[in-house]
Amino acid sequence: MIELRSLTKRYGRTVGIEGLDVEVGAGEVFGLLGPNGAGKTTTLRCLVGLLRPSDGAVRVLGLDPVADHRRLATSIGYLPGELRLYPELTGRQTLDLLAALQGAAVPRQAELCARLSLSGHDLDRAVGEYSRGMKQKLGIVQALQHRPALTVLDEPTEGLDPLVQETFFELLAEETAAGRTVLLSSHVLPEVQRACGRVAIVRAGRLVTVESVAGLRRARARRIRLVLGDGRGARPLGAAERWSPRWDGPRVELLVPPDEVVAAVRGLLAEQPVADLTVEEAGLDEAFLDLYRAPDGATGDAPERAAAPSDPAEEDPS
Numbered sequence: 001m002i003e004l005r006s007l008t009k010r011y012g013r014t015v016g017i018e019g020l021d022v023e024v025g026a027g028e029v030f031g032l033l034g035p036n037g038a039g040k041t042t043t044l045r046c047l048v049g050l051l052r053p054s055d056g057a058v059r060v061l062g063l064d065p066v067a068d069h070r071r072l073a074t075s076i077g078y079l080p081g082e083l084r085l086y087p088e089l090t091g092r093q094t095l096d097l098l099a100a101l102q103g104a105a106v107p108r109q110a111e112l113c114a115r116l117s118l119s120g121h122d123l124d125r126a127v128g129e130y131s132r133g134m135k136q137k138l139g140i141v142q143a144l145q146h147r148p149a150l151t152v153l154d155e156p157t158e159g160l161d162p163l164v165q166e167t168f169f170e171l172l173a174e175e176t177a178a179g180r181t182v183l184l185s186s187h188v189l190p191e192v193q194r195a196c197g198r199v200a201i202v203r204a205g206r207l208v209t210v211e212s213v214a215g216l217r218r219a220r221a222r223r224i225r226l227v228l229g230d231g232r233g234a235r236p237l238g239a240a241e242r243w244s245p246r247w248d249g250p251r252v253e254l255l256v257p258p259d260e261v262v263a264a265v266r267g268l269l270a271e272q273p274v275a276d277l278t279v280e281e282a283g284l285d286e287a288f289l290d291l292y293r294a295p296d297g298a299t300g301d302a303p304e305r306a307a308a309p310s311d312p313a314e315e316d317p318s
């Protein structure tokens with residue numbers, strides 16, 4: 001469904017994304033994750049043909065999203081991160097206008113509006129009067145209304161209340177059950193854990209890893225919690241100090257790599273009066289936070305991301 005080969009997009013001197021290699025197959029819900037400014041939106045815009053790559057290749061359903069933009073319009077649904085709508089059009093007029101641009105029938109429009117609680121009354125109001133969440137719901141409806149083979153969603157749950165989020169996740173599950181593909185960007189970690197089978201993590205314009213959510217979790221740390229039996233608080237833990245123990249009175253918590261857990265527990269039990277001990281898998285949040293962190297501990301944009309000064313700014317072809 002999606003093939004990115006060394007995808008690079010520069011904005012003049014700034015690197016949006018560099019050397020990204022990713023493949024996404026039919027029926028996947030694939031997550032693109034990373035801190036602010038990592039290059040997620042840039043990647044999605046290249047995928048839907050709104051940006052021309054500076055280097056590398058993008059194939060969506062075997063086609064070039066820029067050159068074959070019109071042909072792909074019927075097969076792609078896109079929810080931009082910053083949804084800008086004509087404020088004077090009603091919700092219904094907006095959906096119909098976008099359907100015309102998609103060039104396809106919209107068999108799901110009514111059903112999606114009903115499921116996302118956009119009433120007939122709402123749809124007859126001008127979009128300029130919509131709340132943030134209502135606009136987002138309209139954005140989701142238009143992205144799915146023509147039953148596209150691929151739906152690209154940039155931060156889709158922004159502004160949605162928990163009940164609507166629930167419906168949204170049901171919709172995603174139905175997409176994959178029907179063999180259709182979804183690519184979403186997010187930095188809301190639990191939603192990725194819930195919705196995606198695989199994720200690509202990007203940081204400062206580069207791919208950090210592509211992995212299944214299950215695999216990512218398996219490979220990450222275990223949390224060891226100890227309650228010391230003598231009631232005394234923080235003290236040196238010998239070899240276990242390297243896992244940066246966090247103390248709270250007589251309780252201490254360490255995050256330990258999975259293959260070192262047994263040795264860590266043995267060492268801790270041998271050296272402390274332990275009253276209680278638990279070992280559990282660290283949450284996916286910690287797994288991601290670990291990958292988010294730049295090698296120097298910083299997150300987000302790295303100052304060394306500037307591209308060669310001679311690189312021309314790429315223009316939006318649309």
Ligand SMILES: Nc1ncnc2c1ncn2[C@@H]1O[C@H](COP(=O)(O)OP(=O)(O)OP(=O)(O)O)[C@@H](O)[C@H]1O
Pocket residue numbers: 011014015016017034035036037038039040041042043081187301
């Ligand atoms: N139109 C533009 N002109 C110049 N630089 C841009 C432009 N759009 C994005 N960038 C830069 O490209 C880099 C990647 O931005 P991008 O919007 O793709 O990140 P993101 O991962 O979507 O971030 P966020 O989570 O904050 O939405 C950033 O350094 C950003 O400043």
